[in-house]
Amino acid sequence: MMALLTVTKLSKQFGGLDAVADVDMHVDAGELVALIGPNGAGKTTLFNLLTGVTPATSGKVTLTTASGKVALLGKRPSDIAKLGLARTFQNIRLFSKLSVRDNLQAAMTHRYHENFFAEILRLPAYYKKEALVGGWTDALLREFDLTAVADLDAGNLPYGTQRRVEIARAAATAPRIIFLDEPAAGMNPEETAGLRALIEKLRTDFQLTVVLIEHDMSLVMNLAERIYVLDHGKMIAEGTPAQIQKDPAVIAAYLGGGVHA
Numbered sequence: 001m002m003a004l005l006t007v008t009k010l011s012k013q014f015g016g017l018d019a020v021a022d023v024d025m026h027v028d029a030g031e032l033v034a035l036i037g038p039n040g041a042g043k044t045t046l047f048n049l050l051t052g053v054t055p056a057t058s059g060k061v062t063l064t065t066a067s068g069k070v071a072l073l074g075k076r077p078s079d080i081a082k083l084g085l086a087r088t089f090q091n092i093r094l095f096s097k098l099s100v101r102d103n104l105q106a107a108m109t110h111r112y113h114e115n116f117f118a119e120i121l122r123l124p125a126y127y128k129k130e131a132l133v134g135g136w137t138d139a140l141l142r143e144f145d146l147t148a149v150a151d152l153d154a155g156n157l158p159y160g161t162q163r164r165v166e167i168a169r170a171a172a173t174a175p176r177i178i179f180l181d182e183p184a185a186g187m188n189p190e191e192t193a194g195l196r197a198l199i200e201k202l203r204t205d206f207q208l209t210v211v212l213i214e215h216d217m218s219l220v221m222n223l224a225e226r227i228y229v230l231d232h233g234k235m236i237a238e239g240t241p242a243q244i245q246k247d248p249a250v251i252a253a254y255l256g257g258g259v260h261a
């Protein structure tokens with residue numbers, strides 16, 4: 001497997017606090033990787049470093065592209081997005097006074113960069129055609145089950161639906177990697193089940209690589225192929241769901257509560 005994203009000795013200090021300390025990780029093309037850890041472990045900070053929202057203290061982040069390896073640290077978030085890294089936030093960030101359709105289209109104004117046309121070549125033929133002929137918004141609305149609410153203001157929709165819009169908006173850019181920060185937070189069981197199907201769709205239909213921060217262990221253990229565990233800024237474990245559930249360091253980090261599916 002080709003490492004799409006390689007993180008080497010990545011660190012972030014806030015004053016005296018090691019929020020992220022010497023983290024090594026990699027994400028292969030097509031993988032679904034979860035990042036877990038107790039509250040305050042540094043998960044969101046790590047996403048912020050990878051997507052350029054927060055400058056790193058030290059380390060290296062490398063993205064493999066069709067034209068070679070690109071160093072991401074020091075690049076602006078908008079340039080990192082153009083390289084194909086998309087994300088959602090823990091607190092939903094939609095244009096609440098814009099319709100669902102306009103939210104997707106606002107994301108897509110950033111799509112017509114040189115990489116977009118390379119990125120859509122990865123899409124299955126039926127999406128590729130729609131992306132090229134301009135039916136991409138309709139295709140996304142349909143695929144994310146948002147057609148019925150397309151003309152409603154995003155801010156008036158139920159929470160679970162707003163989450164879906166946010167993920168659709170990230171997918172609209174035809175990214176290489178999509179980072180989802182606690183997508184199931186605040187969702188009811190029915191919405192979580194829908195979310196799981198949607199994340200699976202991102203991979204199978206949209207051929208995206210997914211990195212997921214999530215506290216819902218059932219979702220993590222059922223979806224992820226590989227899991228990284230952060231605790232106090234350090235990567236304390238990496239492995240399959242089965243390996244992580246019986247890892248002594250992970251169990252200790254969760255104060256004996258264990259990590260059960």
Ligand SMILES: Nc1ncnc2c1ncn2[C@@H]1O[C@H](COP(=O)(O)OP(=O)(O)OP(=O)(O)O)[C@@H](O)[C@H]1O
Nearest residue numbers: 014017019037038039040041042043044045046090
């Ligand atoms: N901008 C900042 N300035 C100072 N400290 C920060 C800042 N952002 C995060 N921290 C601290 O860094 C540590 C890691 O926080 P982070 O939000 O990355 O954890 P997390 O694993 O995402 O937690 P949660 O699961 O609760 O969302 C925490 O101790 C937090 O207080």
